[in-house]
Amino acid sequence: MTDENQPQMTRIQQKNRELILEGALGAFSANGFRGATIDQIAEAAGLSKPNVLYYFGSKDEIHKTLLTTLLDLWLAPMLGIDPEGEPLDEVLRYVSTKLQMSRDYPRESRLFAYEVLQGAPHLSEILGGRLRELVDQTVAILARWIDEGRLAPVDPRHLIFSIWALTQHYADFEVQVRAVLGPGHDPYAEAEIYLENLFRRMLEVEAGR
Structure with missing residues (x-):
């Protein structure tokens, strides 16, 4: 159930989250949690590292x-x-x-x-x-x-x-x-x-x- 007080994501925000999770899937499945880095995820997603950290506060949060x-x-x-x-x-x-x-x-x-x-x-x-x-x-x-x-x-x-x-x-x-x-x-x-x-x-x- 969606929290009515939680702001809805725009299409761009939703798309960027999907790109990050797709990039993370490649990084984590190839290198494991310890071997994967935010830089690798950002590169795979086609986004900057600060942009990735805007959507997810840490590598741990992305992984979970x-x-x-x-x-x-x-x-x-x-x-x-x-x-x-x-x-x-x-x-x-x-x-x-x-x-x-x-x-x-x-x-x-x-x-x-x-x-x-x-x-x-x-x-x-x-x-x-x-x-x-x-x-x-x-x-x-x-x-x-x-x-x-x-x-x-x-x-x-x-x-x-x-x-x-x-x-x-x-x-x-x-x-x-x-x-x-x-x-x-x-x-x-x-x-x-x-x-x-x-x-x-x-x-x-x-x-x-």
């Missing part, structure tokens, strides 16, 4: 704003799991969406990886609050499907961890993946087939059980 803004994007696929849907289809759709996000948003994935590797100083409250609540809700859905015999019995939380690890790897270690596969390979297209087969075999309920 960026992470918070991107978190909605990152959590959206889990929110899209339909409790009334076909269980295996819903899980496989989630896997596919997470892989597509790794393909389409590799910088965002690496940004979160950097943050977590540093102990998540800017995300600790969200990870232990909002994210945990969403994971708990998803675990409850998965556990119900397992109890109903509609998914093979697995630990729901570790299933979620596995999906994260096996999809985001292709963004976080894309250089390594492409180097190992060599030319002529599409990592994401090949991963789509492999991961669907892997999770289908893991979760599909055997006939007659």
